[in-house]
Each structure stands twice: as structure tokens, then as C-alpha cells.
Amino acid sequence: MTGTPGNFTTDPTAATPAVEVAGLHVVRGDVHALRDISLSIPLGTVTGLLGPSGCGKTTLMRCMVGTQIVESGSVTVLGRPAGSAALRRRIGYVTQAPSVYLDLTIRDNVRYFASLYGRGNDVAAETIEAVGLSSHTHHRARDLSGGQLSRVSLACALVGKPELLVLDEPTVGLDPVLRDELWEHFSTLAAAGVTLIVSSHVMDEADRCESLLLLREGHLLAHVPPDELRTRTGESNLEKAFLALVRDEQVGVEQ
Numbered sequence: 001m002t003g004t005p006g007n008f009t010t011d012p013t014a015a016t017p018a019v020e021v022a023g024l025h026v027v028r029g030d031v032h033a034l035r036d037i038s039l040s041i042p043l044g045t046v047t048g049l050l051g052p053s054g055c056g057k058t059t060l061m062r063c064m065v066g067t068q069i070v071e072s073g074s075v076t077v078l079g080r081p082a083g084s085a086a087l088r089r090r091i092g093y094v095t096q097a098p099s100v101y102l103d104l105t106i107r108d109n110v111r112y113f114a115s116l117y118g119r120g121n122d123v124a125a126e127t128i129e130a131v132g133l134s135s136h137t138h139h140r141a142r143d144l145s146g147g148q149l150s151r152v153s154l155a156c157a158l159v160g161k162p163e164l165l166v167l168d169e170p171t172v173g174l175d176p177v178l179r180d181e182l183w184e185h186f187s188t189l190a191a192a193g194v195t196l197i198v199s200s201h202v203m204d205e206a207d208r209c210e211s212l213l214l215l216r217e218g219h220l221l222a223h224v225p226p227d228e229l230r231t232r233t234g235e236s237n238l239e240k241a242f243l244a245l246v247r248d249e250q251v252g253v254e255q
């Protein structure tokens with residue numbers, strides 16, 4: 001695999017990539033939120049989307065799920081243009097703000113989303129179990145903690161068994177044990193062929209990903225596996241490695 005932005009090479013015999021982005025440019029308000037982004041994400045992988053607050057992570061995710069107006073460039077998801085009607089049932093998107101019905105119980109929320117995707121109550125129960133909320137199924141969403149609420153949101157996205165899961169900071173507010181369990185679950189899903197794109201501020205979560213998209217001020221600094229980032233920068237700590245990459249980039253720009 002190579003580590004140049006937009007040049008994440010995989011097995012040439014592999015199927016259509018899960019996500020292919022070419023020359024993507026997005027303007028939000030008066031900000032150039034994404035600048036000339038090109039990348040390719042293989043199926044069945046976990047990709048971490050990392051970078052400082054405001055660097056463009058959510059904007060890139062919105063482009064992938066088809067809810068963002070783009071200035072130029074293209075985004076292809078599972079072989080179709082992002083936002084195509086045919087993709088709706090194939091993609092799960094969990095935003096930072098939990099999107100569940102506050103007056104319904106956990107069970108009824110997840111069962112409702114299951115029914116939209118033609119899944120039964122058994123799948124709803126399994127999914128609630130997977131996010132660690134089995135002991136709370138009869139609690140109303142409005143009575144839950146922030147971390148519990150974001151797990152209900154996650155369950156509502158997972159229950160449709162999407163092929164691509166786009167998760168915007170799914171582990172915020174979770175304790176280390178739950179975070180670990182969720183990342184285990186993400187790996188299990190990827191092993192079953194699901195593609196996951198997970199944004200995070202937490203660099204120790206980056207090590208759970210097969211590859212990392214490192215963004216800064218709308219630029220894609222690198223698309224690399226964690227170990228390659230360490231090798232490239234000579235830093236074993238991923239947080240320091242990211243900072244070293246930013247420094248190198250600045251030196252390159254100034255020269």
C-alpha cells in the first residue's frame with residue numbers, strides 16, 4: 001500500500017471500492033471546507049477520519065452520504081453517485097447529534113428503524129445487545145444519558161445491516177470498556193464485509209483502523225495505515241506522528 005493522499009492502492013483484483021472521491025471541493029459559507037480531495041476506500045475495511053476540530057471531517061462524511069452540496073469533483077459510493085436513491089438502504093449514517101425519537105423506548109426506536117429496513121424484532125434485539133443496552137430496552141430515550149443516547153442512534157443505523165456505515169464520533173462520552181466493545185463490534189462487521197468510516201478526535205482509536213484519513217484545514221494530508229504513519233514520521237505515538245506530519249507539511253509549503 002502506498003501512503004500518498006488519494007493513492008491508497010489495494011489489490012488490483014478487488015471489487016469496486018466502497019467509496020471513491022475525485023477532485024472534491026466543498027465550500028461552506030465563506031470557508032473552503034474541503035480542497036481537492038481524492039481517495040479510494042476498499043470494501044470491508046475500517047477507515048478512521050481524523051484531524052482537528054473544523055478540519056472537514058463531518059463535511060467529507062456528508063459528501064459520502066449525499067447530504068452535502070459540492071462545488072466540484074465527484075463522490076462515488078458502492079459504485080453509484082453519492083446521494084442516489086438506490087443507496088439509501090445500503091448506507092447507515094450516525095451524526096454527532098443523536099437522531100432518535102425521545103418519547104419512544106429504546107426497543108421501540110430500534111424496532112421502528114428495523115421495520116423500515118424490513119428487519120424483524122429479533123434483529124432489533126440483537127442490535128440492542130451489540131451496543132450494550134439490553135438491560136435498558138424499556139427506558140424512554142429522553143431518560144437516557146448522552147452516551148446511551150448515542151448508542152441508541154448507532155443501533156438504529158446498524159439494525160438495517162447497511163453495507164457502508166458512516167459514523168461521526170460514535171464513541172464520544174463512552175467509557176473505555178464500552179468504547180473497546182464498540183470497536184470490537186466494528187471489526188466484526190468489517191470482517192463480515194461491511195465498510196466503516198469512523199471519525200474521531202481520539203488518536204488511540206486510530207490504531208483500531210486499517211487506514212487513516214488525516215485531514216487538516218480541508219486538505220487530505222495522508223491516507224495511510226497507522227503503522228505507515230509511524231514509519232513515515234519516525235514517531236511511535238500516533239498523536240505525535242500526526243503532529244510531525246503537519247509540521248512536515250508546513251515546512252513543505254514554506255519552502
Ligand SMILES: Nc1ncnc2c1ncn2[C@@H]1O[C@H](COP(=O)(O)OP(=O)(O)OP(=O)(O)O)[C@@H](O)[C@H]1O
Nearest residue numbers: 028029030031033052053054055056057058059060
Ligand atoms: N453550516 C455551515 N455553514 C458555514 N460553515 C460551516 C458550516 N458547517 C461547517 N462549516 C465550516 O466548515 C468547516 C468544516 O467543518 P466540519 O464540521 O466538516 O469540521 P469537523 O472536522 O467535522 O469538525 P468537528 O471535529 O469540530 O466536528 C469548518 O471551518 C466549519 O466552520
